[in-house]
Amino acid sequence: MSIIYSRCYEINRLQKIMGIQERKNRERERRRQQITVAAKRVFSRKGFAKSTMEDIAREAELSPGTLYLYFKNKDELYASLSLRILQYLNIRLKDLKAGDDLDPRQKIAAIKEALYDVYQFDPMVLISMFHLQSSEALKNLSSPLLESITELSSNSLKIMAQLFRDGRQGGSIFTHPPDDIAKIIWSLFTGVVLWEESNRMLNGGKDVLKPTLDAAFDIFARGLTR
């Protein structure tokens, strides 16, 4: 009898383990998203420093305590926003590199589009990412998160550099090493975004990021090949 009983128990347990774990994980990921989305909204509305955990909790229709079940602290919650955008950048660049519908030169030209898409993907968070990166907030992050950020960041740069290397084998002659080019392109991109952003904040006015970005990359591309 005890054998049958324990078997029943086993079966139930197995059934539970099978289906439940993945549903749990999906549920958990959904909650994280829910919080992330709320955080982004609050942050856009009230600014980084003025947003409180309670604001975010209210926006997410959760209690403050719940936030801490999914994020270690406020800094990590904010950092996780940056993570998402870096992941997106990474994916876009990987796809670009892997794609076979473009020749090396075209791929290089397409980097600009990828970067602009990143901005489109989440303008506010992109801005905040610059905040984060140049700030003391980095010191409070847990190492796994910090490592993810640095790795994604350096990975994106590496892919860009590789695209330039491929371009060189495709016949282009660049004036500078691919690694340098990659990081300067990224700097140019962030610089323009920041400038247009602060400019719009100071003077109001309309969004002229796209044309400015086009001009900047146009000049840059022209100066790049010899």
Place this chain on the structure above:
Amino acid sequence: MSIIYSRCYEINRLQKIMGIQERKNRERERRRQQITVAAKRVFSRKGFAKSTMEDIAREAELSPGTLYLYFKNKDELYASLSLRILQYLNIRLKDLKAGDDLDPRQKIAAIKEALYDVYQFDPMVLISMFHLQSSEALKNLSSPLLESITELSSNSLKIMAQLFRDGRQGGSIFTHPPDDIAKIIWSLFTGVVLWEESNRMLNGGKDVLKPTLDAAFDIFARGLTR
């Protein structure tokens, strides 16, 4: 002792009668500088968010209350740091424009030096300025200060644009309008500074700002003229 004391009184009275307004003003300006310098030091040491008004007061060897006699609030105190650097940038660019030892082409090349000097002048504050500009802190500033900032900022851009216009009359043919070029150059500069800064913070490592900046401006300059 009482004799000395009464004499002191006389002297005070005389000083009052003389009533030199300008000395007052100069004195006042000296105090502001004293505070500004202290703020900069504290800020460099402890980071923007972690610095308190009391820290600054202690560094300035003043009391917290005194800070508020010279600055409306913490945000204005910090913003005033940015002001100084913008003033420096402005002066440097004005001098460059007014100088007659360089021809238009050389002047354009000298812009890079001017920008790098701005960074040298006060690296930490330059970083913080980017923070400030792209942030909610701008909303708390009093209009006079905000106007000063925007005016200095736009003025610097205008001078740079003018230098390019002069260069055009000096024979250079630019691919883009001088105003656009000016703002893209500024963006490139800030972007590179931010990148190198955050990179050093994340990965440690040595300061390679200068070579990166050289490379960036080199590429850019090459792409600029046709």
Place this chain on the structure above:
Amino acid sequence: MSIIYSRCYEINRLQKIMGIQERKNRERERRRQQITVAAKRVFSRKGFAKSTMEDIAREAELSPGTLYLYFKNKDELYASLSLRILQYLNIRLKDLKAGDDLDPRQKIAAIKEALYDVYQFDPMVLISMFHLQSSEALKNLSSPLLESITELSSNSLKIMAQLFRDGRQGGSIFTHPPDDIAKIIWSLFTGVVLWEESNRMLNGGKDVLKPTLDAAFDIFARGLTR
């Protein structure tokens, strides 16, 4: 599989029909022990104030909610630890009193051993019991638990007093009433334990409880009889 499943159902039904109340009770008591043991371990490791219900649940390999099926609240859970030690003390003293291998004088001498055994039985919890007894925590306890504690406590004192009364009939002449002696002995015991404990915490050093306790009881015994 469905066959097995339906059989499981049968078994469950049978179990219900058999409905052994006592097994339920024994099971319930086992769970309480499981929790109590876990609480003690956590408490010893992290200290009274720092231990959370979740810590205890994790240690007991149960969920936090389950703890509340067996204990009304955190205070009661902790109080139940004290209960166990008082029960032990009670049993030891009862046995001592009932035993017929010692004469009255020897029994009195054996009290010291009993008390020391209580300390050995669970040092940390004994300490915590003093905390509890002299504290506000008592106010939050439910009356049944509180009554158990006071009853066990007073019972132990009564047995000790009885031992002294027996000793008087055995020829010893005590300078003070047995009830007073009993409570002073208990006080001496707790005082020495607390002192050695705090001393070890403050100054580090090795455990010298036993010799101190011996000396204390030695002096006390000498002063007791006339």
Place this chain on the structure above:
Amino acid sequence: MSIIYSRCYEINRLQKIMGIQERKNRERERRRQQITVAAKRVFSRKGFAKSTMEDIAREAELSPGTLYLYFKNKDELYASLSLRILQYLNIRLKDLKAGDDLDPRQKIAAIKEALYDVYQFDPMVLISMFHLQSSEALKNLSSPLLESITELSSNSLKIMAQLFRDGRQGGSIFTHPPDDIAKIIWSLFTGVVLWEESNRMLNGGKDVLKPTLDAAFDIFARGLTR
């Protein structure tokens, strides 16, 4: 002129420094007392764990922030209560030792009075001191405070031991070393206080500490000399 001026300045400054410093210190000490008294009252009323810093601030008719100008944190505030009582004990014992109106035997007998006075001085805080000493709270204290506590504590013990040593030279023959006697007396004292305290808390009833203490010390004294 500048000499006279600077002299005037010096005189003013000296006058200020002279009178002000001591007044400041006295004022500061007064505030600490104010807070300490309030803390003691709140603590007596609501118990150690349930008292909040805000409660204490309200009782002291101050704001929460002010408390932190005088005490590093909650633990230190509470520890400072213990400090006062240890200081009192120390003074009482020093006076006892220094006094020349009692012979060595009488001094030893007077220890009991001193200890009882300590209890009278501040019963609640004495209790809390036992809490503190046997608890994890010790770990959070700053070293100066911790050192003061341990030093005062050990000092008191040393004085008591010395009194017994003096008694030995006065002709008394003790069964145990003076150091051991001192610590056992202290243990006996604290044990009795705790017992009576918890007993009154559990059973209500009137204060019978004095007679119990008398009895305890009576027995102990009798056992002490040979």
Place this chain on the structure above:
DNA sequence: CATGAATGAGCATTCATTCAT
């Protein structure tokens, strides 16, 4: 002008407890 003690609103974080599953 300068002071610096006092303020008190504000916030991140914790954790005992509950309840739908």
Place this chain on the structure above:
DNA sequence: CATGAATGAATGCTCATTCAT
């Protein structure tokens, strides 16, 4: 019975700002 995710009140502590002296 058991679970454990969610709760949300509670709290220690901070710090920009004020104001009586």
